[in-house]
Amino acid sequence: QVQLQESGPGLVKPSETLSLTCTVSGGSIRSSYWSWIRQPPRKGLQWIGYIHYTGSTNYNPSLKSRVTISVNTSKNQFSLRLNSVTAADTAVYYCASGGDSWFDPWGQGTLVTVSS
């Protein structure tokens, strides 16, 4: 079965760029849409955007100006870049399979804190 694992720095300075990678195992990244979702501490879920293995993307308009999602099919990975971060971007970031409907499965999530 497909499993996802997020990786990347847990601490990012304000105004810098948050970069995370999601590694897909147990299946091919060429089989689906792939999304990033975040959850600020003690708050709800926000969809950030998706990428299809063909490279097509769709971003949440609230973050669109700062977000880039890319895919590396040879490594079975997709990545998130969020620039000009502030404390409001502190959250647990999840990668998940899906983006054209429901999300399943999800990665375990990684906490990214924005602080100097």
Place this chain on the structure above:
Amino acid sequence: AIQLTQSPSSLSASVGDRVTITCRASQGITSDLAWYQQKPGKSPKLLIYDASSLESGLPSRFSGSGSGTDFTLTISSLQPEDFATYYCQQFNSYPLTFGGGTKVEIK
């Protein structure tokens, strides 16, 4: 963006109780709705998709219903492992959005 309003935001219930959570969409979304369960420190887990289809392998005490703007998630007999936060999510239009969550606590 389509807003999803869940109610209640929290509830206390006992083992064996029947629990109903509602999710109301700000505009019609046909049956394009999913439900998730999230336990503390864990990622959300898909329960229901297409408003009423139970994810494979999950117990039949979970059920979903509704279409258009009003949806419900029902747990027919609450079990100890069901104490968690539940979220609805719409996939009718972009951006994909989630409800604010309903925390189910032990009474």
